[in-house]
Amino acid sequence: MRQIPWARIAVSIFFLGLLATPAVMRWRLAQRTLAAHSTLDRQAALARHGFYLEEASHAAGIDFVHQAPTLDASLNPIMPEVASMGASVSIVDFDRDGWPDIYVTNSAEGSKNHLYRNMHDGTFKDVAEELGVADVNQRGTGVSMGAVWGDYDNDGYEDLFLIKWGRPELFHNDRGHGFTRVSEQAELPPWINANTAVWFDYDGDGLLDLFVGGYYPEDVDLWHLKNTRMMPDSFEYAKNGGRKYLFHNLGNGKFEEVSAKIGIDSRRWALASSAADLRGTGHPDLFVANDYGVSELYLNDGKRFHEAGQQTGVGFAPKSGMNVAFGDILNDGHFAVYVSNISENGALIQGNNLWVPKEGAPANTVLFENLARDMGVELGGWSFGAQFGDLNNDGTLDLYLTNGYVSLDRTRSYWYDFTKIAGGNSSIIGDARDWPAMDGRSLSGYQQKHVWLNDGAGRFVDVAQAVGVTDTYDGRAVAMADLWNRGVLDVIVANQRGPLLLYRNTVAPGSHWIEFDLRGSSSNRSAIGAQVELAWNDQKQIQEVSGGSGFSAQNDRRLHFGLGKNVQLKSAVIRWPSGKVQRIDSLVPDKLYTVEEPR
Amino acid sequence: MSQPTTQSKTPPAGPSPLFRGWTPVSSRLNPYLPPIFITLILFVGHLSFGILESYQKTILAIVSAMACELLLSRLLLHKWPNLASSYITGISVGILLRSPGYWPYVVCAMLSITSKYVIRVNGRHLFNPSNFGICAMLFLASDAVATLSIQWGNNLGAMVVIWALGSLIIWRARRFHICATYVASFLLLSVVRAWITGDPWLSEVSPITGPEYQLFIFFMITDPKTTVRSKWGQCVVAFLVALAEMFFRLGQSIYAPLYALFFVGPAALAVEMWINSRRAPVGSRQPIVHTNPVQP
Numbered sequence: 001m002r003q004i005p006w007a008r009i010a011v012s013i014f015f016l017g018l019l020a021t022p023a024v025m026r027w028r029l030a031q032r033t034l035a036a037h038s039t040l041d042r043q044a045a046l047a048r049h050g051f052y053l054e055e056a057s058h059a060a061g062i063d064f065v066h067q068a069p070t071l072d073a074s075l076n077p078i079m080p081e082v083a084s085m086g087a088s089v090s091i092v093d094f095d096r097d098g099w100p101d102i103y104v105t106n107s108a109e110g111s112k113n114h115l116y117r118n119m120h121d122g123t124f125k126d127v128a129e130e131l132g133v134a135d136v137n138q139r140g141t142g143v144s145m146g147a148v149w150g151d152y153d154n155d156g157y158e159d160l161f162l163i164k165w166g167r168p169e170l171f172h173n174d175r176g177h178g179f180t181r182v183s184e185q186a187e188l189p190p191w192i193n194a195n196t197a198v199w200f201d202y203d204g205d206g207l208l209d210l211f212v213g214g215y216y217p218e219d220v221d222l223w224h225l226k227n228t229r230m231m232p233d234s235f236e237y238a239k240n241g242g243r244k245y246l247f248h249n250l251g252n253g254k255f256e257e258v259s260a261k262i263g264i265d266s267r268r269w270a271l272a273s274s275a276a277d278l279r280g281t282g283h284p285d286l287f288v289a290n291d292y293g294v295s296e297l298y299l300n301d302g303k304r305f306h307e308a309g310q311q312t313g314v315g316f317a318p319k320s321g322m323n324v325a326f327g328d329i330l331n332d333g334h335f336a337v338y339v340s341n342i343s344e345n346g347a348l349i350q351g352n353n354l355w356v357p358k359e360g361a362p363a364n365t366v367l368f369e370n371l372a373r374d375m376g377v378e379l380g381g382w383s384f385g386a387q388f389g390d391l392n393n394d395g396t397l398d399l400y401l402t403n404g405y406v407s408l409d410r411t412r413s414y415w416y417d418f419t420k421i422a423g424g425n426s427s428i429i430g431d432a433r434d435w436p437a438m439d440g441r442s443l444s445g446y447q448q449k450h451v452w453l454n455d456g457a458g459r460f461v462d463v464a465q466a467v468g469v470t471d472t473y474d475g476r477a478v479a480m481a482d483l484w485n486r487g488v489l490d491v492i493v494a495n496q497r498g499p500l501l502l503y504r505n506t507v508a509p510g511s512h513w514i515e516f517d518l519r520g521s522s523s524n525r526s527a528i529g530a531q532v533e534l535a536w537n538d539q540k541q542i543q544e545v546s547g548g549s550g551f552s553a554q555n556d557r558r559l560h561f562g563l564g565k566n567v568q569l570k571s572a573v574i575r576w577p578s579g580k581v582q583r584i585d586s587l588v589p590d591k592l593y594t595v596e597e598p599r
Numbered sequence: 600m601s602q603p604t605t606q607s608k609t610p611p612a613g614p615s616p617l618f619r620g621w622t623p624v625s626s627r628l629n630p631y632l633p634p635i636f637i638t639l640i641l642f643v644g645h646l647s648f649g650i651l652e653s654y655q656k657t658i659l660a661i662v663s664a665m666a667c668e669l670l671l672s673r674l675l676l677h678k679w680p681n682l683a684s685s686y687i688t689g690i691s692v693g694i695l696l697r698s699p700g701y702w703p704y705v706v707c708a709m710l711s712i713t714s715k716y717v718i719r720v721n722g723r724h725l726f727n728p729s730n731f732g733i734c735a736m737l738f739l740a741s742d743a744v745a746t747l748s749i750q751w752g753n754n755l756g757a758m759v760v761i762w763a764l765g766s767l768i769i770w771r772a773r774r775f776h777i778c779a780t781y782v783a784s785f786l787l788l789s790v791v792r793a794w795i796t797g798d799p800w801l802s803e804v805s806p807i808t809g810p811e812y813q814l815f816i817f818f819m820i821t822d823p824k825t826t827v828r829s830k831w832g833q834c835v836v837a838f839l840v841a842l843a844e845m846f847f848r849l850g851q852s853i854y855a856p857l858y859a860l861f862f863v864g865p866a867a868l869a870v871e872m873w874i875n876s877r878r879a880p881v882g883s884r885q886p887i888v889h890t891n892p893v894q895p
Contacts, residue, residue, distance in 0.1 A: 007674050007675055008675065010674075011671060011674065011675065011713065011716055011717060012717055014713065015710070015713045015714070015717045018706055018709055018710045018713060019710070019735060019739065021702070021706045022703075022706070022736070022739040022740035022743065023739065025702060025740070025743065026740070026742060026743075029742075343699075345741050345742040346737075346741035346742070346745070346853065347745060347853055348697075348745050349697060349698055349699055349742075349743065349744060349745045350699070351699030372699070373699055373700060378699055379699075413851075415853065416848075416851035416852070416853055417798070417802070417851075419853045420802055420803070420805055420806055420848075421802050421805050423805065423806055423808075423809035423811060423812075424801075424802075424804075424805030424806065424808045424809055425758060425805070425808035425809070428801050428802070428804070428805045428808060429805070431801075433799065434799050434801040434802050434805065435799070435802065436796070436798040436799065436802045437797075437798070
């Protein structure tokens with residue numbers, strides 16, 4: 001009698017089980033992301049998620065469509081890819097009327113940037129032309145890639161630094177009535193191909209300094225190429241990008257470039273940067289997300305920076321960093337950092353990074369671990385700009401991510417050719433001539449956006465479609481602001497070769513909020529770097545005024561805290577960049593507090 | 600003489616593709632040289648280029664492969680296996696697979712090992728284990744894994760070191776002709792592809808200059824356990840892999856070389872078995888006796 005080979009049968013079943021595992025995992029993921037793909041009407045969304053976003057740009061008088069740059073003709077075969085950035089948005093109350101205004105960049109030669117003044121009635125009016133900050137993309141001067149605002153001369157009005165592939169520009173704000181170009185007086189260099197800049201007072205002298213991160217090398221004029229060897233020399237280890245600049249504010253309208261002197265020396269391809277006090281030292285640290293490589297974290301000892309990417313855990317695995325946003329996502333008084341990367345099914349799964357500080361790190365140090373997967377914010381397509389903000393005022397920070405690289409022909413993809421060249425030797429990948437033509441094909445185009453709702457227990461759930469975020473433009477920059485002083489965060493999204501979207505937020509009644517408008521005295525007037533620790537009920541959350549975050553974006557300087565229901569506010573502790581600590585008790589919810597730094 | 604019957608007496612466990620070509624050399628030098636060497640490559644690569652997403656994932660793949668080998672060997676062969684080959688399989692998975700998740704490393708490592716015990720013909724496993732595991736993951740879990748392997752940088756220095764080292768190893772293993780045939784075929788067919796697609800020729804050559812191809816050429820297509828026996832046959836198979844790859848590439852398949860080997864390798868072995876059985880004298884065409892307990 002033949003013996004039944006039970007062991008062999010068991011192993012075969014085990015083998016089939018292994019083959020079936022991916023399908024099971026996919027099904028589980030589909031169950032988890034069901035909410036992201038189902039649309040709800042406004043009332044249902046308000047009931048289920050506590051907020052609803054309604055695209056209202058046209059109704060608000062904004063009909064802006066971004067125009068991409070057209071670079072040297074030798075780049076024509078891959079023009080959609082190399083000219084794929086430039087749409088940006090920054091929020092500023094440039095005229096100090098208490099209502100946030102919006103500045104957006106355009107990127108075609110001869111195109112105009114727009115400064116949308118808040119008219120207090122739900123609409124905006126473009127005043128860029130009359131105030132002198134529209135015609136900034138003239139032939140021969142390069143084109144805009146972004147803008148950050150900071151009061152560098154402490155006169156009470158936010159000044160404008162224009163990030164360009166070209167001649168960087170600084171505009172002095174003339175008390176809200178106009179802008180004066182002061183680039184030469186400030187002694188800025190003649191040409192930088194940058195995509196990121198951030199205002200911050202790195203040395204605590206009360207004057208805002210400026211970091212600018214180069215992308216393409218500064219000796220490359222993208223409209224008049226000497227040769228086509230201007231691409232990154234590696235997809236993950238490129239170090240042939242633009243240099244970095246740290247402009248130290250001398251206080252007399254001039255800046256001194258001090259990057260090498262104080263420890264910032266990199267030629268990685270910077271795409272995003274932001275600064276915050278990540279270790280509680282009182283000094284802002286600088287986080288730089290690089291395309292084609294690892295992120296860099298410059299720890300600030302008050303005088304010098306020390307690059308500590310590897311040491312802190314954020315600079316080990318090379319990816320395609322495109323965003324830096326800070327948020328106290330666990331309400332524990334520590335900032336997590338969100339860095340966006342690329343994920344494309346079947347091609348490249350980098351995954352976004354959510355760097356969360358580990359507990360128990362020694363004083364003045366920080367160690368991060370990537371919890372993006374565990375917390376559900378890892379896969380976001382070809383991700384670009386992202387910002388944290390409490391969209392439903394429930395007391396925890398949510399995350400809005402936009403994405404999509406090049407949306408052309410829906411039926412044809414460039415991904416195969418992209419991977420073919422990306423893995424090659426530096427002598428091949430570094431020359432644009434060797435890149436296959438795009439021929440109208442898409443590269444991670446038409447992607448659905450992500451609005452991740454923080455459940456307060458360590459998980460984010462994607463509710464984008466359900467709460468009204470249904471666009472599939474090639475998103476670049478995201479900014480958040482309480483545009484109409486209603487106690488809710490609205491979302492503004494700049495799209496490459498697409499419209500500026502203004503998502504007006506409606507929050508379900510009953511959830512409370514509080515906002516702070518900080519003004520420095522011995523600290524910089526913009527209060528950039530000031531940190532508020534708000535305590536209510538049994539929670540606390542920190543937020544910091546930022547001089548630029550996300551990707552090519554800047555949120556409103558005013559800090560918005562959602563508080564949830566049944567609020568018992570305890571205190572707000574403000575740590576000013578000057579080192580002063582101010583405590584405010586007797587706070588009431590649903591109110592904007594304007595706080596002047598004590599002298 | 601029938602190759603399959605002699606094969607059936609050997610345990611199915613064998614070195615992973617990355618280091619199968621090492622076996623003849625290492626047996627003379629030191630059986631533990633391959634795992635030591637690949638560990639060295641792993642550490643040097645990681646410390647200099649950060650080739651791994653994390654140590655945990657690689658360790659997970661190694662532990663999964665070794666545990667699976669241990670379990671299956673005890674269950675089916677009733678003996679303690681030499682874990683060197685499963686250790687190398689685990690490392691291969693750790694290097695070649697890219698995923699932000701943990702589970703793909705476990706599943707891929709286990710699939711690679713299990714395939715050696717389950718998919719066998721006449722006592723011989725047809726699929727290169729790691730190639731099978733990785734292709735299975737790419738077919739079935741494209742939303743979770745990728746092998747866009749550009750981890751060793753794109754610089755010339757790393758490329759020269761790998762080419763030199765790989766050539767030395769493969770020369771001593773007497774399998775250099777396989778690599779040479781494949782490289783020559785790839786370069787020749789890249790001209791054809793460039794002519795068909797109209798893309799720059801260098802863009803068609805580009806993939807072979809990357810580290811993933813170097814591993815593929817030196818350590819995967821030369822796998823002694825899953826290549827045919829005759830020297831000419833090996834050259835023909837290497838050419839056919841390059842030819843199949845060309846068609847996958849024209850179909851815009853990102854993982855063209857892995858898929859080409861996945862299909863051509865087993866087919867070539869099957870043909871070789873069939874030819875060998877036809878050549879064998881009529882009197883010797885008897886049913887194959889499987890002394891290996893894993894065989895039915």
